[in-house]
Amino acid sequence: MPNPVLVEVTRGNLVESRHTGAVAVVDADGATVLALGDVAAPAFPRSAIKAMQALVLVESGAADRYGFGDEELALACASHSGEPAHVTGVERMLRAAGLDASALVCGTHWPLHQPSAQALARAGGTASPLHNNCSGKHAGFLCAACAMRIAAGGYEEPGHPVQREVKAVLEDLGGAAIPDERLGIDGCSVPNWAMPLTDLARAFARFATGRGLAAQRAAAAQRLRAACAAKPWFMAGTGRFDTELMQHFGVRVFTKGGAEGVHCGALPELGYGIAVKCDDGHGRAAEVMTAAAIARLSRLEARDRDFLGRFVRPTLRNWKGTMVGSVRATEALDATPSGSARA
């Protein structure tokens, strides 16, 4: 059975586009709180699990050894926009381990933040691997390898000890072995393993609560969540969904998007993990699905509902600023008996 339509895009009086998808909300014991669509199908989590990949940075002792604070830890969890302070932060991480940008294998793209890209060009500069949205994660892998006193070269190979440790972390958090054949290569060249949405959601519930984790891992997760809540701009950037949500909610909400319509998150107070996959890979819909799931499940105050409203039902404006339509969660998703999202 196809997944349900969870998000609609309107223009004028008509629905112009539709997004199907699946949403899993699970607690740390693996009990299902909400399941829409096929939540058992494996999905590549892509960048949504960067905070879990960053556990290796903390658990290896690298974060302590190199004196990393909230900004560096948030950058290790980031899909950043390549704004100047993102770039200098990643440079600082690399320098702490005696490295520079030449060690990064993430590849090069221009800053996602258009004013920063324009300013870079205006200054006669050009894009480098530091501007790649994944450069903080890569710096984290490199620092972990250095602290583990193993060769950093080849850190992107699935068989490198850092990546083997990442896979073990994901299996521990998700509560299930991940077959090797579920391997894909991510946009930034590191391995990514497809996981059922329920396992991904459970992984986030455990990441958010520490339940069932070894004490050291639970403490590392807590430290990373606190860093992201303290410095959410370093996890994404100006105007970005994850930054705006975490700036508003602080430690009450954790969210992180990935490519191809994956979005994950957690509601630590409730002990819930969230994993969303928009079937067609569209990020605009994955964000609405995530915001709607939070609105549906959280105990929200009026100001929280007001804030979330523009993410559950974003307005579409054209190049002149005229309102031409909206993106909105469907009733299948936005069932709000408590009236949270549309109150």
Place this chain on the structure above:
Amino acid sequence: MPNPVLVEVTRGNLVESRHTGAVAVVDADGATVLALGDVAAPAFPRSAIKAMQALVLVESGAADRYGFGDEELALACASHSGEPAHVTGVERMLRAAGLDASALVCGTHWPLHQPSAQALARAGGTASPLHNNCSGKHAGFLCAACAMRIAAGGYEEPGHPVQREVKAVLEDLGGAAIPDERLGIDGCSVPNWAMPLTDLARAFARFATGRGLAAQRAAAAQRLRAACAAKPWFMAGTGRFDTELMQHFGVRVFTKGGAEGVHCGALPELGYGIAVKCDDGHGRAAEVMTAAAIARLSRLEARDRDFLGRFVRPTLRNWKGTMVGSVRATEALDATPSGSARA
């Protein structure tokens, strides 16, 4: 019944994302050649119908009065990338009618072509309405109004004579009245009316063949098609799907994409019009659907099949250039009894 999955996106051994959609191929008499999915549902054609909007430019006498050649006519049909020769071409069109960029109401965005955007910033410039991908269409509307000796101001209003004439053209070509309530406002602020895919496909069949059209309209359509075939770079830009297809096929294939996953086209030799809508609005899938429909229906030589292969099944590479997956037409779409697409 939901529309079928027509395009899959793979990574490693798995399908990562899926696109459903509808494809209509119709001849000039309205006979269905191919129908996949719900081809009766109205879809906003968006920029896919720019060549039809440009009929008003030619039929009003403006193209002759202002001495427009193939480049200017292709720009009037274009969603251009904002490369330097696109911008100077649109300036030339406006100047011919005694106007300048201040008359454009399309709004401003930076060039879609990233090297051009970077060069603009590097030179200390900034984006203007001329860089908007729709500026050539808007220049066409303005020139038509001037040639018609009516006020050009408000040319974006649904009630302006130029837009009323555009609607009449679409009804004539599509063979059906379009209810006023199917109005939407496009990204560039002009009206856009939703039409069933079958009517859109028929409109392109008639645009491509002239069948059933008044002689003057058939001649104007022929002139616009010839201009786009002669100067396909001016219809889109460097590396763009429509430009590459028309550079290869010349007058044998006409294609034009629009926002939100609409793509239209025609195979004039066969007398077929094509209209595609990807349900979720993703252009990558609409392009694959269009290429696959052309591959399925055309009489192709070996070099045409080789050329089309990379559009029916584009390779996905990451920032390092590593092949990580592909986008591919499913069997529902890519049924090639003649072995055309995958031979």
